[in-house]
Amino acid sequence: MRAYRSLAYVLAKLALRDHVAVFFALALPAGLVVLFGFAFGNAPVSQEAGRGALDHQLPAIAAWVFAMTGLFSVPMALLGRRDAGTLRRFQVTPLRPATYLAADITVQLGQAAVGLALLFTVGALGFGARGGGAVAGVIAAAALSAAAFLAFGYALAALLPNARTVPVVGNVLAVPMLFLSGATAPLEVMPEAVRRVAEFNPLLHAVTLLRGAWFGEPWSALASSVAVVAGLLVAGSAIAAARFNWS
Amino acid sequence: MSRRLVHAIAPPTGSPRGEVFGIVGPNGAGKTTVLECMSGLRRPDAGAVRVLGLDPQADRYAVRERIGVQLQAAALPDALRVGEPVTLFAAFYPRTGDPMEALRRVGLEERRAARVAALSGGQRQRLFIALALVHEPEVVLLDELTTRLDPQARRDAWALVREIRERGATVILTTHFMEEAERLCDRVAIIDRGRVVALDSVGRLIASLGEERRVVFTYEDAIDGTSLRGLPGVVRVERPTLEDVFLARTGGAPSVGDAPAT
Numbered sequence: 001m002r003a004y005r006s007l008a009y010v011l012a013k014l015a016l017r018d019h020v021a022v023f024f025a026l027a028l029p030a031g032l033v034v035l036f037g038f039a040f041g042n043a044p045v046s047q048e049a050g051r052g053a054l055d056h057q058l059p060a061i062a063a064w065v066f067a068m069t070g071l072f073s074v075p076m077a078l079l080g081r082r083d084a085g086t087l088r089r090f091q092v093t094p095l096r097p098a099t100y101l102a103a104d105i106t107v108q109l110g111q112a113a114v115g116l117a118l119l120f121t122v123g124a125l126g127f128g129a130r131g132g133g134a135v136a137g138v139i140a141a142a143a144l145s146a147a148a149f150l151a152f153g154y155a156l157a158a159l160l161p162n163a164r165t166v167p168v169v170g171n172v173l174a175v176p177m178l179f180l181s182g183a184t185a186p187l188e189v190m191p192e193a194v195r196r197v198a199e200f201n202p203l204l205h206a207v208t209l210l211r212g213a214w215f216g217e218p219w220s221a222l223a224s225s226v227a228v229v230a231g232l233l234v235a236g237s238a239i240a241a242a243r244f245n246w247s
Numbered sequence: 248m249s250r251r252l253v254h255a256i257a258p259p260t261g262s263p264r265g266e267v268f269g270i271v272g273p274n275g276a277g278k279t280t281v282l283e284c285m286s287g288l289r290r291p292d293a294g295a296v297r298v299l300g301l302d303p304q305a306d307r308y309a310v311r312e313r314i315g316v317q318l319q320a321a322a323l324p325d326a327l328r329v330g331e332p333v334t335l336f337a338a339f340y341p342r343t344g345d346p347m348e349a350l351r352r353v354g355l356e357e358r359r360a361a362r363v364a365a366l367s368g369g370q371r372q373r374l375f376i377a378l379a380l381v382h383e384p385e386v387v388l389l390d391e392l393t394t395r396l397d398p399q400a401r402r403d404a405w406a407l408v409r410e411i412r413e414r415g416a417t418v419i420l421t422t423h424f425m426e427e428a429e430r431l432c433d434r435v436a437i438i439d440r441g442r443v444v445a446l447d448s449v450g451r452l453i454a455s456l457g458e459e460r461r462v463v464f465t466y467e468d469a470i471d472g473t474s475l476r477g478l479p480g481v482v483r484v485e486r487p488t489l490e491d492v493f494l495a496r497t498g499g500a501p502s503v504g505d506a507p508a509t
Binding site: 002003005006007010013014017018081084085086088089090091092093094095096247 | 286287288308311312314316318320321322323324326327331332334335336338339340341378
């Protein structure tokens with residue numbers, strides 16, 4: 001427990017000193033909300049029960065933040081430390097790998113949670129965004145999505161050879177994930193084949209899940225998205241556990 | 248690694264405590280491999296490894312609680328401040344002393360708020376020694392501790408190694424500087440292509456080449472080497488080296504002062 005606490009503390013400090021990562025985790029999501037709010041406002045859109053553009057977009061931005069954490073932040077931090085030999089130095093101490101992971105997950109989740117809180121606060125207070133769903137439901141959906149994308153990140157770290165490959169692979173995955181998430185361009189206007197492919201996009205399902213919870217839709221209506229996101233969590237964790245090398 | 252090497256290296260851990268045991272040999276001889284096997288990072292292809300009577304694979308955490316390791320290729324995040332990793336590593340061990348005491352021992356107490364990135368090569372190695380000492384280990388493994396250090400920093404590192412031995416720990420170090428092995432080690436194993444080709448005390452290893460004694464002394468006036476060489480039994484007369492000049496001009500102690508009497 002002492003090792004976990006000390007390590008989480010040091011990793012958190014390191015995360016805060018990495019100004020680029022802080023920008024992407026905290027400032028960028030809130031900044032996107034501000035940009036979006038000023039660009040489109042949150043005036044009710046007629047066909048959607050008094051909901052505005054930002055009401056729709058807030059949960060999508062939240063899901064996007066989680067995906068970015070998994071695609072870039074998690075593998076960059078882990079592989080950067082592996083490349084430098086820091087993990088190897090940890091390996092010759094009594095520190096258990098599970099303790100390291102627990103501390104790393106804590107910090108990554110904490111960072112995502114702060115980013116999320118900031119995003120919803122700016123959206124709600126700055127532009128009057130409202131969902132109508134229960135807070136507990138939003139938190140549950142956010143926790144599941146965040147955990148799934150973290151697992152995705154650890155799986156990437158397990159499969160990639162070093163930190164230098166992370167931006168390349170991350171971007172190659174990020175662009176189609178974003179494009180086919182339904183949050184940037186409406187999927188309805190896309191050809192049938194593209195829509196089929198999009199069904200496999202975990203980001204699409206995370207957006208659906210978070211938006212559903214935010215709007216207070218019944219969980220039964222979100223079952224397929226819950227299944228895909230939970231599947232990503234299980235598959236990612238399994239790949240990471242089976243394939244990750246500490247040195 | 249060959250079975251023979253693993254077996255032959257085993258004795259030092261059972262040796263009386265407070266020893267500096269050197270592993271020397273050309274690049275690729277297997278020096279680092281031995282230390283990796285001892286710290287449980289690598290599984291030997293054959294043979295048995297015991298550290299403090301324990302198997303570094305099966306009892307890895309029990310072994311790691313009692314050994315301190317400095318690795319050749321290991322770096323800390325540049326953004327850390329010097330004191331932070333020491334406190335962090337102290338938290339990894341069930342019993343530890345004062346982390347600041349470990350920093351003081353390596354002479355970095357005043358640099359504890361500095362960024363790791365701002366340390367010189369010698370200071371960085373000393374920080375890694377502090378990390379290896381923070382839990383008062385019984386066995387300390389040092390892998391090419393002084394390879395990239397300047398002569399003065401190397402002398403400082405030697406002083407630290409001696410201090411570790413004075414406190415009763417066994418130090419097992421690899422080096423490819425014969426001078427370092429000669430001055431620092433009580434016993435030395437010479438390995439070549441994965442095999443131990445010699446293992447003994449420094450004095451006996453040197454003596455094994457022939458009945459030769461080395462006498463080191465300083466003198467004030469110039470002495471003609473030839474007159475010494477003419478004395479009965481004198482085989483060779485050595486003069487100060489460029490390294491001695493470097494140390495004298497850059498503030499180090501004269502290297503002749505700590506040569507082993509053999």
